[in-house]
Amino acid sequence: MSFEWRTDEDEGWSEEGSVKETAVPNQPFLRRRWRFLLGSLLGLLAVWLVVQWQIDQRVAETTATIETELLATHNFVLQTAVSQDNDLFRANLSGRNPDWTELQKRLFADGLLLDRPMLGWQHLASADRLAAEDVTITLDPELRTAELRYSQTYAVQTAAGITETVTLAQTAVYRQGTSRWLYSPPDDDFWGDWITYGGDYLTLVYTERDREVAVLLGVQLDRLLSQMCTELQDLNCDPDFKVHLRFDTDPQSLLVLNEVETMLKAGIQLELPTPTLIGLPTDEASAEVLYRAYGVQVATAVLAHQIEYDCCRHQLFFRALRDYQLDQLGLQTWPLTPAMYQQMLDVGFNGDVARHWTRRWEEAPPQFLQVWVIEDPDPIWQQVYMLVEFLAGEETAVSPTQMMRLMDRNNYDNWLADVLQDGTQLSTLESRFLGYIHAQTIAGQQAEPPIPLPQGSITLVCESYTDVIASRIYSYNLAKQTWTEPFPGEFAESYISLVDGEHFVVNEYNFAEDLFQWKSSLVIGDEIIFLEEAESENGADYWLYYFFADAAAKYLLRYEHDEGQTNIGLLPVACAGDGCAPVPLDGFPTFAPNKDHFFVLVYPTDSAEFELDVPRQLQPSIVLMTPDGQQRQLLGRGGTPFWLNDTVYGYVQTGEEGWELVTAVITQNQPRYLLSQTELLAELQLPTDLITTQVVANLSNPQELLLQLRHQEDVDAFATNVPSYLVKLTLTPDLGEIETADWLRDDLTYGAMNFSVDGRYIIYGELNPQSLNTAQHFLNIETGQTELSFNSNQSLSGSDDGQWYLQVAENYVMLHAPQYDYQQFIPHNFGECQQAALSEEE
Incomplete structure (x- = not known):
């Protein structure tokens, strides 16, 4: 017996159901293989990513380091x-x-x-x-x-x-x-490629890099040229007028643009630095600034080209007329302010700008033709700007462009005549010009002064120096606002001095071929009182001169020089012309406030009398006198005498510790020690070689004294660079001791000082050796800081209450009310006047 063996895995399988062998593996194997491959790829990707991340990190680190x-x-x-x-x-x-x-x-x-x-x-x-x-x-x-x-x-x-x-x-x-x-x-x-923009009036060539900015600028500049041709009268743009502009990428263009003459000779074929070289805008404000910067250059070149400007004549006038039109075009503002107009009057500007007609570029900075760069320190340029504004706005129908075109005239007067076209006299124009300047100041725009004007008159003595010195007197009635000449043609060859509007001393002279003649007269109101006349041979060492001895016009001084001998005499005004004999003096008097006493400094005439170790200023003998000459008392040796009131005086003398400041009372005349050189200078920590050159008292408060100190070697120096130290002393009520000493300043130079009438200010008259004008500085009485300054022709006159002070300048006077920062402008056409007095009605 036989049978076929089968396992449990073979049960149910038939021969027909068996799987045929193919090239594709079965499914479990494929899944395993795909997983392997995917894992490998992911691994490789992860490695690549890690490597790439490391590379990026290295690059970023390198870039950061480089940056x-x-x-x-x-x-x-x-x-x-x-x-x-x-x-x-x-x-x-x-x-x-x-x-x-x-x-x-x-x-x-x-x-x-x-x-x-x-x-x-x-x-x-x-x-x-x-x-x-x-x-x-x-x-x-x-x-x-x-x-x-x-x-x-x-x-x-x-x-x-x-x-x-x-x-x-x-x-x-x-x-x-x-x-x-x-x-x-x-x-x-x-820079990239070159690009061309074409407008109605402008052709612009620029590079790709600056395309965005250049396109906008091209539109703006084309519009500007259209505005110029349309709005600027007499610019005369032809139908084919066109400006060709190239934005240059060469940095050399920055240097070229910095030259004054570049835009004046360029015509309408222009090259300007490209925006990248100048600076690129970051917002609307900077974009507008960039446009105006280019606009000023283009407008300057067009104006110069259209008027056929002969570069570079009459530069200040070209600049002012150009800027006047740049303001009309909205490219830059007209730079004048009320403070600038006031400055012109404070410095004594006379309205004449002819001296600036031929001013050269070499005297100007490289940026002369640009806007007023932050600050323009030279006020003479402002004078030309003011004239242009005055002419263009007030005086002429000729356009600013035509005024530029007329600058081909060689002579300033001829240019003005062509601009005005009405035959206006230059002196008349200058007077109107000064009035216009004042009208632009803050005070000039006020309807009424802050306090009433003084009641009375302003009197001027004006000298001309054509062939001979000739003085003329003019009077201004403040109530009627009219000028008159009280003595027209009365005094020909003469020199006149005054202290108020009623009293004048007239010194006439006649220098003939063989004979010199002098004649002196006193004028009181309308009355002319003969004083004296003299004559000498031509070439003789002789002259005769009278002038007032005090500010109240109570006394005259007779000064005669004859062959090296000087005779000084004091004469009361009350008996002038009545044969009164002058009281002989050995020097010039310093009167007490009530005029009852005065000092005279008598310098040694014999060199043997000089003390070698004593400064020259302290060598004189101080003599106390009465005006009638009956009392003469020697007080001692010293200098810089001063009065504290009618009976207390002081002076500087030599002591054991340098110079000493002392006071005394007339009835006693015994010096009372106040301080010494060593003591004061050590206390204030000042240089040890300073010597007192002036001492003045505040007559409204005798406890206040001012000292002017200078270095011993500079005592007699007459220059603007030699400092004077200003010290204020406060005395005890009995005027016998020092309470406080304050060093106020040391930046003022040669000049006289005093207190204002009301004691509110220290007034320091700083003399300019070149112009012989005086800068009157009103200083704060506590700090010494300047609160008001103006230039005046030497003399300073004021109202009795100290509210008003008179500035004298060529072709005008100015009433200043310092406490209110107000000025009342009063023009005239008398030229340069050397003396002035403000006289109030009783």
Whole structure:
């Protein structure tokens, strides 16, 4: 018996149901294989990702390191520009392009690496270094070249005349050198292709890099040219008028633009630095500033071209007329302010600008033709601006453009005649011009003065120096506001002195061929009182002269010089002309306030009497006298005598510790010690060689004294660079001791000082040796700080109450009320007047 053996796995399987063998593995095997392959791929991907992450990390770290190095290098370069360290700057320059390198050195030397003065922009260097967020850095793929764009701040003047700050983006390129990054020129493809914009009045050529900014500027500048041709009268744009402008990528264009004459000779074929070189806008404000910067250049070139300007004549006038029209175009504000007009009158401007007609470029800074760069320190330029404003707005129908065209005249007077076209006399025009200037001041725009004007008159003595000295008297009635000449033609060859509007001394002379004649008269009101006449042979050492001895016109001084001998006599005005004999004096008197006593300083005539160890100023003998000459008392030796009141006086004498300040009473005449040189100078910590040159008392408060001190070697110096130290002393009520001593200032130079009538101010008259004008400084009585200053022709007269003071200038006088910062302008056409008096009615 036989059978077929089967297992349990064979049960139920038939022969037909068996699986045929194929090339595809069965399913479990495939799944296992796919899992293996997928795992392998994922592993490879993970390895690749890890490797790539490591590479990215290395690149990022390298890039960050490079950017840090670049930022540090660029901050260093910026610092060298701010500190103008030429050697360090050159050490960071690339040398691959020698021309570019030399150009950067010139830009650095001229301060133009960041600053843009030729556009009226002032670079404001930051105390902080640029941070990473302040700079955009673009590296090339090889990490060898970098472009940095960074923000810089500039102070600019807006079209409204307000100084503001704007931010512009500057661009710098660096290349990796052998050991460090170097400031470098850009590659040839940096700028891109050239593109042309065409407008109605403008053709603009620019590069691809500056496309966005250039397109906007092209539209704006085309609109500006249209405005100029439409609104500027007499510009005379032809139908085919067109300006061709190219934005130059060469940094040399910055240097060219910094030259004064560039835009004046360019015509209408212009090349200006491309915006990337100047600075790219970062917002609307900086975009407007950039447009106005280009607009000023284009407008300047067009004006010069259209009027056929002969560069470079009458530069100040061209600039003023150009800026007047730039203001009309909205490119920049007209720069004059009420304070500037007031400054013109305070310095005594006489309305004549002829001396500026031929002023040369060489006397001006390179940015002369730009906007008023932050501050213009020279007021003479403002005088021309004021004249242009006055002529264009008040005096002529000739347009500013035509006024520019007429500048081909060689003579200022001829130019004015062509501009005015009405035959106006120059003196009349200058008088109207000064009135216009005052009308623009704050005081000139006030309807009424803050306090009533003085009641009385202003009297002037004006001298002419044609062939001989001739003095004339003029009087201004403050109530009627009219000028009169009280003595027309009365005194020909003469010199007149006055102290008020009623009393004059007239010294007439006649220098004939063989004989010299003198005649002196006293004028009181309308009365002329003969004093004396004399004559001498031609060439003789002789002259005769009378003048007032005191401010109240109570006494006259007779001064006669004859063959080296001087005779001085005191004569009461009350008996002038009645044969009164003058009281002989040995010097000039210093009167007490009530005029009952006076001092005379008598210097030694014999050299043997001089003490070698005593300063010359303390060598005289001090003599106390009465006006009738009956009392003469020798007080001692010293100098700078002064009166505290009618009976107490003081002077400086020599003591054991240098000079000493003493006071005394007339009835006793015994010196009372106040202080010594050593004591005062040590207390105030001042130089030890200072000597007293003036002492004055406040007559409204005798406890207050002023001392002027100068270095011993400078006592007699007559110059503007020699300092005077101003010290204020406060005395005890009995005027016998010092309570306080205060050093107020030491920046004033040669001049007389006093207290104002009301004791409110210290008035310091600083004399200018060149002009012989006096700068009158009104100082705060406590601090010595200046509260008011003005130039006047030497004399200073004021009202009895100290509220008003008189400034005398050529072709006008000005009443100042210092306490109210107010000025009353009173014009005339008498020319230069040397003396003035403000006289009030009783």
